Amino acid sequence: MSARFAFGTGTVVVCLLLAAAGSAAAQAPAAPVAPANDDCLACHGDSTATRANGSSVAVAADVLGKSVHGALPCVSCHADLAKTTEWPHPEKLQPAACGTCHGQEGSNYADSVHGRAVAKSGLAVAPRCGTCHGTHDIQRRSNPDSSVHRAKIAGTCTTCHQGIEPLYAKSVHAQPLGPGGSAAAVCSDCHTAHRIQRGDTDTWRLSVIEECGTCHLGRISSYRDNFHGQRTALGSARTATCSDCHDHHVILPASNPASTVSPQNLVNTCRQCHAQATAAFVKYDPHADKHDPARSAPVYWTYRLMQVLLIGVFAFFGVHTLLWFPRSFKARREQRAAAAAGEDTVS
Amino acid sequence: MTPGARHIVRFKPYQRWMHFVLFTSFLGLATTGLPLLFSHRAWAHTLSHALGGIQAAGIAHRFFASLLLLLFAGHLAELAWRLVVGKNHGLLWGPSSMIPQPRDAVQFWQHLMWFAGKADRPRFDRYTYWEKFDYWAVFWGMIIIGGSGLLLWFPQFFASWSLPGWIYNVATVLHGEEALLATGFIFTIHFFNSHFRPEKFPMDMVMFTGQVTEAELRRERPAEYERLVAEGKLDRLATPAAPVWLSRGGRVIGAAAVALGLVLLVFIIAGTFQ
Numbered sequence: 001m002s003a004r005f006a007f008g009t010g011t012v013v014v015c016l017l018l019a020a021a022g023s024a025a026a027q028a029p030a031a032p033v034a035p036a037n038d039d040c041l042a043c044h045g046d047s048t049a050t051r052a053n054g055s056s057v058a059v060a061a062d063v064l065g066k067s068v069h070g071a072l073p074c075v076s077c078h079a080d081l082a083k084t085t086e087w088p089h090p091e092k093l094q095p096a097a098c099g100t101c102h103g104q105e106g107s108n109y110a111d112s113v114h115g116r117a118v119a120k121s122g123l124a125v126a127p128r129c130g131t132c133h134g135t136h137d138i139q140r141r142s143n144p145d146s147s148v149h150r151a152k153i154a155g156t157c158t159t160c161h162q163g164i165e166p167l168y169a170k171s172v173h174a175q176p177l178g179p180g181g182s183a184a185a186v187c188s189d190c191h192t193a194h195r196i197q198r199g200d201t202d203t204w205r206l207s208v209i210e211e212c213g214t215c216h217l218g219r220i221s222s223y224r225d226n227f228h229g230q231r232t233a234l235g236s237a238r239t240a241t242c243s244d245c246h247d248h249h250v251i252l253p254a255s256n257p258a259s260t261v262s263p264q265n266l267v268n269t270c271r272q273c274h275a276q277a278t279a280a281f282v283k284y285d286p287h288a289d290k291h292d293p294a295r296s297a298p299v300y301w302t303y304r305l306m307q308v309l310l311i312g313v314f315a316f317f318g319v320h321t322l323l324w325f326p327r328s329f330k331a332r333r334e335q336r337a338a339a340a341a342g343e344d345t346v347s
Numbered sequence: 348m349t350p351g352a353r354h355i356v357r358f359k360p361y362q363r364w365m366h367f368v369l370f371t372s373f374l375g376l377a378t379t380g381l382p383l384l385f386s387h388r389a390w391a392h393t394l395s396h397a398l399g400g401i402q403a404a405g406i407a408h409r410f411f412a413s414l415l416l417l418l419f420a421g422h423l424a425e426l427a428w429r430l431v432v433g434k435n436h437g438l439l440w441g442p443s444s445m446i447p448q449p450r451d452a453v454q455f456w457q458h459l460m461w462f463a464g465k466a467d468r469p470r471f472d473r474y475t476y477w478e479k480f481d482y483w484a485v486f487w488g489m490i491i492i493g494g495s496g497l498l499l500w501f502p503q504f505f506a507s508w509s510l511p512g513w514i515y516n517v518a519t520v521l522h523g524e525e526a527l528l529a530t531g532f533i534f535t536i537h538f539f540n541s542h543f544r545p546e547k548f549p550m551d552m553v554m555f556t557g558q559v560t561e562a563e564l565r566r567e568r569p570a571e572y573e574r575l576v577a578e579g580k581l582d583r584l585a586t587p588a589a590p591v592w593l594s595r596g597g598r599v600i601g602a603a604a605v606a607l608g609l610v611l612l613v614f615i616i617a618g619t620f621q
Contacts, residue, residue, distance in 0.1 A: 231386070234392060234401040278506050280510060281506035284512030284515045302521055306524035306528070310527065314531065323462040328545045331468075
């Protein structure tokens with residue numbers, strides 16, 4: 001057994017004792033006793049503890065203590081150790097099943113591109129809970145030291161998504177917004193925290209509209225009022241969504257010449273879908289707002305004119321109809337009476 | 348046969364066919380177009396999925412639009428033919444013209460007085476003022492909805508004429524608002540005037556059978572009746588009663604069309620005032 005581990009000398013003694021206790025228990029069968037945190041830390045508390053391959057298995061007691069999970073027993077997460085009788089335990093343990101307690105997050109993750117990469121594609125490098133949240137040092141996202149705090153999210157995600165880092169860094173979303181110093185939008189604002197989808201799927205392209213809309217309220221309402229937004233609202237992904245025009249990571253204001261929606265680039269951006277787009281064509285405003293005369297005067301006045309016409313026609317004929325109705329009833333009665341009297345014939 | 352039971356031809360078969368094509372394409376356009384206009388409502392989602400998705404609904408919308416535009420072009424050609432070749436200047440003025448005339452203003456006022464019980468019913472001729480309004484509402488609607496619809500259908504083509512892109516923003520608003528006006532008007536005012544008012548309820552069959560009884564013509568359009576009698580044309584317009592298959596078939600199709608219109612009206616009201 002000690003061939004599989006390379007511990008410090010003090011640790012080896014404790015482990016041998018534990019192993020002896022384990023084998024004693026095996027001789028007199030009894031219910032396995034879950035190890036207390038101190039038992040675990042007896043080995044893992046040694047900062048030099050490693051696996052056979054040299055990777056560390058040390059757990060810093062003070063780090064674990066400060067973690068949001070600090071008060072939990074080790075076996076809450078490492079559940080397969082609660083019933084083990086073999087000490088030291090096998091090197092290969094079941095991954096911590098965070099979903100046991102965090103059910104909603106767990107099922108969202110399982111349905112995400114990260115979760116499916118692990119479960120369906122068997123991609124060993126795909127992120128699990130601990131990749132983003134840490135393992136023994138898990139902190140609330142409100143804690144500035146947390147790997148999932150707003151200010152640190154981009155750094156956490158770009159640990160793997162390295163190619164995105166320089167793109168995102170250019171974006172207006174990477175600019176700090178407000179006194180917190182956090183970026184205007186971090187990865188999880190658009191991609192969600194757990195239900196992360198591939199960016200090239202229709203599901204993602206349609207769902208991102210609502211994500212963008214949580215901050216850009218005026219933009220989503222004007223988008224929904226226009227053709228692209230009406231179609232996507234009915235589930236058609238064959239229509240421009242936010243990221244089709246504004247790009248996904250290098251999102252820049254229209255005033256920046258490098259922006260996909262700058263006057264210099266607009267024709268090319270629209271040509272992704274409208275192959276014959278011209279300078280005149282791209283004067284279409286996908287965010288025209290019929291309530292805002294400053295932004296869209298022709299649309300505003302058309303809408304106002306049509307409202308007057310609609311209200312006028314319905315008011316006029318509404319009253320006309322209401323006046324006609326009782327008189328028509330009377331006419332019907334007169335008509336029937338006349339028919340009964342045999343008068344309603346041509347002499 | 349008593350004279351009062353005689354039937355008089357009011358609309359020729361091609362006019363009845365035109366009305367049939369008009370209302371089927373109109374209902375088709377309304378059913379496939381309203382989900383887009385009310386895309387933020389749950390019913391719009393359900394309806395567009397029932398139609399096979401917004402992609403399929405869009406194709407059907409363009410099919411009905413083409414049908415209606417063809418009908419409109421045919422109507423314009425017919426009018427031009429009657430006017431130029433047939434030298435039928437009665438199209439422009441006179442009792443059978445659709446052009447509003449001073450008489451219509453007078454009869455509108457008389458009608459209001461009749462509502463109030465202060466005058467006799469106006470002596471209507473072939474077309475009443477509200478029928479002319481119906482006609483011109485559809486005519487104007489064809490130009491506005493058809494024109495803006497074509498712009499939205501072929502934006503790149505029209506942009507090649509250097510039309511500025513904001514035209515499509517205007518066309519979107521115009522198309523939708525005019526569609527609300529047209530559907531709302533047809534499903535309430537036209538339905539009431541032509542089918543639901545107690546004298547006509549549940550349905551005026553004239554656009555299906557093409558005929559009215561002589562008594563009805565005399566009562567509803569005395570000026571036309573007397574004109575036809577004076578001109579000696581009434582007897583030439585006399586016709587046997589419509590066959591049962593036509594009046595029953597017309598009733599079924601008409602009832603289905605009215606029912607669909609009323610369902611869409613409920614959707615429109617729910618979508619507008621929710």
